[in-house]
Amino acid sequence: MRTPLSFTVSIHAALAFLVLLACRADQTNLFPQVRFVPVDVRVVDSTTTLPVVGAIVRPECMGGTPYATNSCRTDTNGVARITSFERLTAVRVTMSGYEEASQAFLPTNGVLTNAVVRLKRVRK
Numbered sequence: 001m002r003t004p005l006s007f008t009v010s011i012h013a014a015l016a017f018l019v020l021l022a023c024r025a026d027q028t029n030l031f032p033q034v035r036f037v038p039v040d041v042r043v044v045d046s047t048t049t050l051p052v053v054g055a056i057v058r059p060e061c062m063g064g065t066p067y068a069t070n071s072c073r074t075d076t077n078g079v080a081r082i083t084s085f086e087r088l089t090a091v092r093v094t095m096s097g098y099e100e101a102s103q104a105f106l107p108t109n110g111v112l113t114n115a116v117v118r119l120k121r122v123r124k
């Protein structure tokens with residue numbers, strides 16, 4: 001027995017409408033005790049303390065898996081703004097010509113102000 005074409009089209013249209021509604025709905029946090037905040041991570045050369053421009057900063061989640069959609073490059077001041085957990089930030093930073101670095105930061109007085117990563121140059 002074949003399904004009528006109009007029934008199939010109706011089902012697809014209804015599913016598309018539901019997906020559209022779901023995408024437009026306000027996203028709710030399933031874990032209200034977990035808050036995400038913007039964090040400025042500064043990347044500097046470990047020897048000169050000058051900003052490292054163009055470094056890739058990737059926030060790390062549990063298990064060391066990066067949030068690929070939240071990767072940022074540092075600007076001319078060596079700063080990248082990421083979104084991370086309010087109470088803990090962990091990042092992995094990579095840049096050509098430098099060793100990869102991973103670092104975690106804890107807030108001081110409820111504010112993450114110490115998010116500086118020092119990269120070491122690769123010896124040739």
